[in-house]
Amino acid sequence: SAVISQKPSRDICQRGTSLTIQCQVDSQVTMMFWYRQQPGQSLTLIATANQGSEATYESGFVIDKFPISRPNLTFSTLTVSNMSPEDSSIYLCSVSPETSREQYFGPGTRLTVT
Template sequence: SAVISQKPSRDICQRGTSLTIQCQVDSQVTMMFWYRQQPGQSLTLIATANQGSEATYESGFVIDKFPISRPNLTFSTLTVSNMSPEDSSIYLCSVGLGPDTEAFFGQGTRLTVV
């Protein structure tokens, strides 16, 4: 298993500003993912955070809006840029430990944009 710490757990931000969310894992992991859960919706994959290279974004998500860093095998950040109220969501970090394991999730960051 893996222990995943996300910071902050929640925040209220002004529109037009940016927020960086941190994800720290207690062990080295090969795969890290960022998901978004908008109110009443399912979890949607934003991107795969690749160590040492640019993140791989899913359709509908772009690097300018959601820049991601992954400097090592235990840490990643997701920035939500130039926020609008539509960005109000829960953002979740997820990790994969290998081909024979299931994905683990952090506790999420609840973001409210006003």
């Protein structure tokens, strides 16, 4: 298994600003994922953060709005840019060890945009 921490755990931000969320893993992993979970909804994959290459974004998500960094095998950041109230959500990072199929999730960052 992997232990994942996220910062911040929650934040309240003003419309038009940006927030960077950090994800730290206690072991080296190749695949890291960023999800969004809107209130009462399930998880939607935003992008896959690849070390040494650009992130791969899912349909409906673009790099300008959600830039991702992956400087090494234990760390990634997701920035939510030019925020609007529709971006209010929980943002989760997860990792998938190469030897298994399950994913391990961080505790999430609860973002409220006013």
